[in-house]
Amino acid sequence: MTTLTVALLQLDRPEPDLTVTREAGEAACRRAAALGADIALFPEMWSNGYHSAEPIGTVYRHPELWAGHPPVAGAEGEPAWRGEPVTADSDYVAHFRALAAELGIAIALTCLERWAGAPRNTLFLTDRHGRLVLTHAKVHTCAFARPEVELTPGGSFDVATLDTAAGEVRVGAMICYDREFPESARSLMLAGAELVLTPNACDLEVNRLSQFRARSFENMLAVAMANYAGLGWGHSIAFDGMAFGPAGSRDMLVIEAGEAAGVYPAVFDLAALRSYRRRETWGNAFRRPGSYAALTAGEVAEPFLRSTHDGMPFRR
Template identity: 40%
Template sequence: MRLALVQAPAAPGDPQENLRRGLALCEDAKADGADLVVFPELWQTGYAPCPTDAAGEQRWRDLATSVHAPWLGAFREAARSLGLAVVTTYMEAHGTGLSNAAAVIDAAGRVVDVYRKVHVCDFLWERVFTPGRRFAAATVETVAGPLRIGVIICFDREQPEACRALALDGAELIVCPNASLLCDDRIGQVRARAFENSVAVAVANYPLPRMNGRSCLFDGRAVHQNRPRDHTIALADGRSRLVLADLDLTALREYRTGSIWGAAHRRPAAYASLTQGVAR
């Protein structure tokens, strides 16, 4: 299957302009043969930070939408009409506040999952978001067939438990909408998450000058015929573009049946401290 990772600028604080750009990018992705398109973090608001003054914060909060609102509805219709699965991102309003969210839309235009960022950057302005409470994979129908997808968002990538939880729930592909500077260490994190879980991991990031691009896909097939294999499928530069990457699902699934990584040799009884938390 072909992934299209959106590495394009968004308009800060302008959901309608970002909708226009987003729908055009979906059309471009389909024209390039994509089966799935993934947007960077908080595409709807252009990852606009929360203002510090009361009036500005209220205007910012008023940008929030919901899964049933027209903004998401337009992406659902685009997915249905194009036959394209879409992972789009937005600021979600709900009963307990606001969330940093991603909607997983299948090629029939159905929302099959809404993921809410668990590891919000509460050391920055993202403290206004309510953290999500789960990591769960969903089965997504694409033109290339059904695929088990998990979602993490940006800082989730820096917590290894996030991808491990999704892998244990059967994720074959983990997508990561992102809004940060992807240094070599962070690219290394993505590669490691793919390697250690025998799962493909894709990141969609904003381009220069705001962020530095480097959208990427690692397919997790790190060994071939008992020899190390470079499982880098795509690693972009900083330019604005659609990053296209082809994922061989048949080969990945075959690899996972015999992999020594992932869940094959875990010893969960020894990991109890991971669920007990640590002092901050």
């Protein structure tokens, strides 16, 4: 086999109840397997439906823009997120690991993960044998806004070798806001990724969709993104990473969903992608890393200064 199918699980946001999300998630995975999927990809933080307990308010602004904008305070002593956090060794994750082995497909499960201190926003990738092969915690938490300030960010972009019916494929992950930074996809490409799985929880309008296309194009990566269904949301999407063919420019779009709930299979031709990556000019062959010192310098200057209402700057 040379094709790999990623089922984009564009589902209605569930209530933040582990029993509810386990049952609805299992039904979606069974549907994905019936459609021939090799991988089932959930939207962001499926275990609690991305439900927060704090108001969505701004935490960081340009220092000059705080006048007339008092900070939004969370409820004293209340957790920032609704629902119960889970761990990698929890019964909840174990259920989906067993399901992956039963169905013979990989499952990219997303959870509010219990962590030392604040919880994490995490993807657990289980292979078709039920083995946990990759854990990715969202690196670019939306630290400008509550309640994502109350998350522990991840610290790296790692890649795993996933055993599938189509053979081994090198897989990495970005979660929602991660994809808005070109360094995320670039780091995954440099680490050897061929496919990037991207759980999402926000409106996917033309700019974000175009941005995601660019991540695929500039890194010659297959990319797949699953979003929640609903009015103004939806538009789960996949691109195959091959911007040019024998006839010149081509559309990399594999599939784009509408706003309705459903399981949307994205079929990638791995052999064609690998051939394209061997002969084309993007990716890593002609980069000049010695010229990019500013990318890792870390200084922030105007107009990008941000601080809390009491003048504390954002710390990386």
